[in-house]
Amino acid sequence: MNAIGKFLRTFDMQGSIVFLGFVAIFLFFAIVLYDDGFLTTRNLSNIVLQTAPTTVMAVGLVFVLSAGEIDLSFGSITAVSAIVAAFALREHSAVAGACAGIGAGLAIGAINGTLVAYLKLPSFLVTLATLGLFAGVARSITNLQSIPVLNDFFVGFFGSGAISGIPSLVIWTVVAVAVGHLVFRETRFGAHVVATGDDAQASLVSGIRVKRIRFLVLTICGGCAGLAGLLYAGRLQAAKYTLGESDLMTVIAAVIVGGTALFGGRGSVVGACVGSLLMGMLNNGLILMGLPVSDQMIVRGLIILVAVAISLRQTER
Amino acid sequence: MRNEAEKAGQPVLSLQRIHKTFGGLVAVEDVGLDLYAGEIVALVGDNGAGKSTLLKIISGVHKPTSGKIYLDGKEIGLQDAATARLQGIEVVYQDLALADQQPVYMNMFLGRELLRSPLGLLDRRKMNEETRLLVEELDLRIPSTKSKVRDLSGGQRQGIAIARATRWARKLVLLDEPTAALGVAETKRVESIIKSLKERALAILLISHSLDQVFRLSDRICVLRRGAQIGIRDTRETDKNEIVSMITGLG
Ligand SMILES: Nc1ncnc2c1ncn2[C@@H]1O[C@H](COP(=O)(O)OP(=O)(O)O)[C@@H](O)[C@H]1O
Numbered sequence: 001m002n003a004i005g006k007f008l009r010t011f012d013m014q015g016s017i018v019f020l021g022f023v024a025i026f027l028f029f030a031i032v033l034y035d036d037g038f039l040t041t042r043n044l045s046n047i048v049l050q051t052a053p054t055t056v057m058a059v060g061l062v063f064v065l066s067a068g069e070i071d072l073s074f075g076s077i078t079a080v081s082a083i084v085a086a087f088a089l090r091e092h093s094a095v096a097g098a099c100a101g102i103g104a105g106l107a108i109g110a111i112n113g114t115l116v117a118y119l120k121l122p123s124f125l126v127t128l129a130t131l132g133l134f135a136g137v138a139r140s141i142t143n144l145q146s147i148p149v150l151n152d153f154f155v156g157f158f159g160s161g162a163i164s165g166i167p168s169l170v171i172w173t174v175v176a177v178a179v180g181h182l183v184f185r186e187t188r189f190g191a192h193v194v195a196t197g198d199d200a201q202a203s204l205v206s207g208i209r210v211k212r213i214r215f216l217v218l219t220i221c222g223g224c225a226g227l228a229g230l231l232y233a234g235r236l237q238a239a240k241y242t243l244g245e246s247d248l249m250t251v252i253a254a255v256i257v258g259g260t261a262l263f264g265g266r267g268s269v270v271g272a273c274v275g276s277l278l279m280g281m282l283n284n285g286l287i288l289m290g291l292p293v294s295d296q297m298i299v300r301g302l303i304i305l306v307a308v309a310i311s312l313r314q315t316e317r
Numbered sequence: 318m319r320n321e322a323e324k325a326g327q328p329v330l331s332l333q334r335i336h337k338t339f340g341g342l343v344a345v346e347d348v349g350l351d352l353y354a355g356e357i358v359a360l361v362g363d364n365g366a367g368k369s370t371l372l373k374i375i376s377g378v379h380k381p382t383s384g385k386i387y388l389d390g391k392e393i394g395l396q397d398a399a400t401a402r403l404q405g406i407e408v409v410y411q412d413l414a415l416a417d418q419q420p421v422y423m424n425m426f427l428g429r430e431l432l433r434s435p436l437g438l439l440d441r442r443k444m445n446e447e448t449r450l451l452v453e454e455l456d457l458r459i460p461s462t463k464s465k466v467r468d469l470s471g472g473q474r475q476g477i478a479i480a481r482a483t484r485w486a487r488k489l490v491l492l493d494e495p496t497a498a499l500g501v502a503e504t505k506r507v508e509s510i511i512k513s514l515k516e517r518a519l520a521i522l523l524i525s526h527s528l529d530q531v532f533r534l535s536d537r538i539c540v541l542r543r544g545a546q547i548g549i550r551d552t553r554e555t556d557k558n559e560i561v562s563m564i565t566g567l568g
């Protein structure tokens with residue numbers, strides 16, 4: 001293991017452990033679960049469709065972690081955004097519903113961002129609080145009921161639809177990852193995000209507006225969680241307070257396994273995308289293996305632990 | 318040197334009655350100093366004398382509690398480090414202001430990344446190329462401009478920090494103990510880089526604990542003690558004994 005890690009580091013292939021892990025787990029399931037239909041087109045495309053929301057959330061989280069902050073609240077943001085969109089869709093158009101949902105996500109993200117960047121509160125505590133707060137909001141505005149989404153255009157555009165054969169969920173995933181990657185890797189803003197997470201003091205004296213960066217990464221993460229909410233609402237044709245609730249561990253694991261530094265200074269959007277697919281594949285494989293839910297949770301937890309440990313060992317020094 | 322410079326015109330930087338307190342603590346008290354283009358002024362004093370604080374005031378990191386700063390005769394209110402840099406002031410900090418996990422070329426352009434049209438995306442190739450040329454010119458001897466800063470030695474890192482100041486400074490370079498962490502050979506190289514800055518007609522303020530170095534490099538020496546300005550001497554008209562007694566207040 002050490003030798004492989006060293007080899008990868010030498011060639012600056014920090015993200016590639018996730019690709020190796022992906023291939024290894026894929027091959028394992030392909031062989032073991034061949035008779036259970038793991039390799040069928042239907043099952044594989046299901047994996048991709050099911051991971052769309054978590055991949056979009058992961059893109060936002062890459063920015064936050066790279067900037068040296070954390071967001072624990074994105075699951076609650078996803079739920080609130082989906083619910084707000086569902087309410088808006090009762091009376092208004094699909095466009096209005098989508099704008100309301102994304103807007104809710106951005107607004108909550110901006111609240112996180114303001115508290116962290118301008119009031120200088122630690123992001124861990126702020127987002128832990130807003131995680132609970134907006135989980136409560138999601139429950140109270142829906143009375144614990146599921147809100148149906150009946151707008152056909154919305155459902156097609158964000159959920160079950162397709163453009164020339166490509167499912168819209170796949171298109172959203174590709175768009176989010178492509179735009180995220182471009183902004184993260186090729187713009188001045190992206191460079192300032194990693195610099196801030198690397199050394200905030202050095203960034204500050206180098207003229208980087210560190211507070212603004214912190215505000216923006218949390219707002220972006222809120223926006224991504226909002227989009228994830230729309231994808232859930234579109235796919236399930238309903239919005240409920242439970243949406244996104246169980247994604248916290250999955251998304252953080254996906255991002256870390258994908259080569260983003262837990263304490264800032266380095267990140268990879270493409271890696272996070274592969275990490276997210278890996279998590280989805282893991283879920284799917286464990287279900288096909290017929291493990292009871294409790295065992296699934298235990299095995300998944302253990303595998304995530306190992307994967308994260310390997311990634312951190314390999315990329316941190 | 319000083320007289321020639323004075324005849325040549327106004328100082329690049331003029332500090333007048335600069336005062337800085339942190340809570341109850343007086344870190345800098347009533348300091349006045351003129352800096353001319355093409356001269357090196359050394360700032361000396363014991364630990365805690367207020368040298369770094371004064372430098373951070375000039376570079377816009379700290380706001381002076383009172384006092385005035387003139388650049389080329391114009392009073393400037395430095396709100397932050399970014400404004401100071403826009404005015405052509407560059408700093409090499411004691412606690413290196415480099416982002417460790419980023420490559421050398423990104424550090425060279427930290428906060429001032431080069432962009433390429435039409436989309437305004439990062440021009441990594443150009444930043445890398447410019448960095449390579451500068452590294453060659455200053456003979457920095459690093460493995461690669463794409464190396465991460467954390468993989469470099471102390472001397473190499475200090476070289477990067479000074480190279481960055483060289484790349485961007487138009488008027489004034491502030492150096493806070495630039496050779497404190499370096500070995501003999503590395504110190505020599507950094508000193509020759511500092512001398513070359515002088516030839517570029519920049520004004521240079523150098524904080525150093527090594528009086529040998531101060532006497533090798535500087536044209537004038539400004540002594541601080543517990544925040545107060547004890548005096549300014551022409552390097553050629555003073556000696557170590559005098560400076561030491563000014564620093565310690567003994568003798
Ligand atoms: N940010 C700060 N907050 C409070 N006190 C400070 C701060 N920076 C420096 N000081 C104090 O100001 C005094 C001068 O410090 P400094 O300028 O770092 O001295 P020097 O660089 O000459 O060793 C010291 O007593 C130091 O403890």
Ligand SMILES: [Mg+2]
Pocket residue numbers: 368369370411
């Ligand atoms: Mg100091």
